[in-house]
Each structure stands twice: as structure tokens, then as C-alpha cells.
Amino acid sequence: MEKTTTIGFIGAGNMAFALISGLRSSGFPVKNIKVSDKDAVLLSQRKTELGIEIFTDNMQLARQSDVIVFAVKPQILSTVCQELQPHINHQPLMISIVAGVKSTSINRWLGGDASIVRAMPNTPALLGVGATGMMTNDAVSKEQKALTEQILSSVGACFWVKDEDMIDAVTALSGSGPAYFFLMIESMTKAGVALGLDEKIAEKLSIQTALGASMMASQSNDSSNELRAKVTSKNGTTQAAIESFQTQNFESVVSHAMRAAFDRAKKIGFELDDNA
Ligand SMILES: NC(=O)c1ccc[n+]([C@@H]2O[C@H](COP(=O)([O-])OP(=O)(O)OC[C@H]3O[C@@H](n4cnc5c(N)ncnc54)[C@H](OP(=O)(O)O)[C@@H]3O)[C@@H](O)[C@H]2O)c1
Structure with a gap:
């Protein structure tokens, strides 16, 4: 992964905390990790705990990120994506860790042609012993696939699965x-x-x-x-x-x-x- 790759997390909850902690422990530069959330109190807690840059505006974070990780609850994702649509002309890689929501829905909400990875990690990522299943849509390049592997293997073991149904199976096995x-x-x-x-x-x-x-x-x-x-x-x-x-x-x-x-x-x- 390029030393300058910037990863922006949307949602600063439990899973974002686990993944960011794992990335930090693996030596990923803290200055290249950003997080946005609507909860200002949680954000300032994350800044203290993790030393990362925080945003209350998802759009501002998106404009500055090469990789955007969706770490919000499923019911919020459609609104988050639709708000982001005008701010992703630089075509960042989108990684969704959101349970259940299909890559086709995410792509449609983002306006189409987005490079999307669906990944299902689990909370032991916090200790670097997570287990993650991943799949891509057709727009994801070889380089973006390698980048995804680098990010998620920094917090544990990760495996590519062949289709979206298998992400639901991974959710039932290691996610939960x-x-x-x-x-x-x-x-x-x-x-x-x-x-x-x-x-x-x-x-x-x-x-x-x-x-x-x-x-x-x-x-x-x-x-x-x-x-x-x-x-x-x-x-x-x-x-x-x-x-x-x-x-x-x-x-x-x-x-x-x-x-x-x-x-x-x-x-x-x-x-x-x-x-x-
Ligand atoms: N927990 C797990 O073990 C696990 C494992 C694999 C995957 N996942 C997936 O990971 C996702 C996040 O789970 P989590 O446990 O981390 O949830 P969480 O702790 O509730 O974190 C989600 C965060 O997103 C914030 N948020 C809500 N609306 C937002 C918006 N419009 N923009 C930015 N941030 C917003 C929430 O704030 P408020 O609380 O104020 O709404 C909350 O701080 C879920 O989709 C889940 O399916 C979870």
C-alpha cells in the first residue's frame, strides 16, 4: 500500500474502532486515517484514543480519502451514499462492512460505476485476530483488490469469497x-x-x-x-x-x-x- 493512501471511515462505532486500532498496530500511518460520524462526543473520544483526524461532515472526509470504509448501521447506508454521490469524482475505492446491504444497492445509491468491495470482518480485529470474508463488484481493479487485502489483513485473516450470497454466509459464521x-x-x-x-x-x-x-x-x-x-x-x-x-x-x-x-x-x- 502506498505510504500516502488515505483511508476514511464513515461511522466511528465499534467496528470502525476495531479496524482503526488494528491498522494502527500494524504500522499504518495514523495521519492517513480519518473518521467521520454525526456524534461529536464519540468523535472527540476517538481522537483522544486513536490520534486520528475527525470530521462531522462525511462529504468533507470523502473528498480527502482514497479508500472509504462504510461502517454505519444498514438502515443509514442509503442516505450516506446518496449524500456522497456528488463528492466522489476522484473514484475512491468503497469498502462496505455493513451487514446485508448488497453491492448493487450501494452502487446505485452512489450513482453507478463505483468500485465496491463488500467485506465482513469481526470484532477480534481489535486485537489483530479478526476473520474477514470479502467480495468485489466488476469495477474493482487488481490494484484495488490488492489494496483491500493489505488493509484487511492488517487486522487478521482474510479470504475472498466467490459471490455476494457467501458474504451473508460469512456474516452468519465469523461476523456474528x-x-x-x-x-x-x-x-x-x-x-x-x-x-x-x-x-x-x-x-x-x-x-x-x-x-x-x-x-x-x-x-x-x-x-x-x-x-x-x-x-x-x-x-x-x-x-x-x-x-x-x-x-x-x-x-x-x-x-x-x-x-x-x-x-x-x-x-x-x-x-x-x-x-x-
Ligand atoms: N459489530 C460487529 O461485530 C460487526 C461485525 C461485522 C460487521 N459489522 C457491521 O459494521 C457496521 C457498523 O457496526 P458497529 O457495531 O460499529 O455500529 P455502531 O457502533 O452503531 O457504529 C455506527 C456509528 O455510525 C454513526 N452514524 C449514524 N449515522 C451516521 C451518518 N449519517 N454519518 C456518519 N456516521 C453515522 C452512529 O452514530 P449514532 O449511534 O449516533 O447513530 C455510530 O456511531 C454495521 O453495519 C454492522 O452490520 C458489525
């Missing part, structure tokens, strides 16, 4: 996924307390176990299925727990939950597509 693991930690903590453990100790054991299992899965050549088999001795305690999970159809519970997230992402896209 951290919350599934938080729920597992919460449930294991409560179950540990029910078995007599002190709550603080149960919580710390749950968190450390999630971290350890995740590190093992990411560093081992074995599949997660093989790793599970290795720690499940015949007639042992783990087997008793796994059999209980399976009797209660754990796989189906997970599959239904992810299908609900996928369907919700599709519905958001459909509801906000004024051409649908």
Missing part, C-alpha cells in the same frame, strides 16, 4: 461468530458454578479453555474432529459430555442458529434494496 463463543463461555461458566465452582474461577477456566482449544486448532495439522478424538478416551469424562451434546443434537442447534443469521442478513439486504 464471536458472540457464539461468548455464549459458550457464559454457559460453561454457569454450568461450572452449578457444579460448585467459584464464579470467577469458573469464568477464567472457561475463557482459558476457549483460548487454548482455539490455539491448538489453529496451530495443529490435525482437523478439529481429529483433535477431539484425541482428547476423548473411551468411557471417559469427555466422551460422556460429547455424547450428551450429541443426544441433544448440538450440531443441529448450531446449524439452525447460523441459518437464522444468514436469513436475517438476506432479509436486511432485501428490505433495504429499493429496487427489489
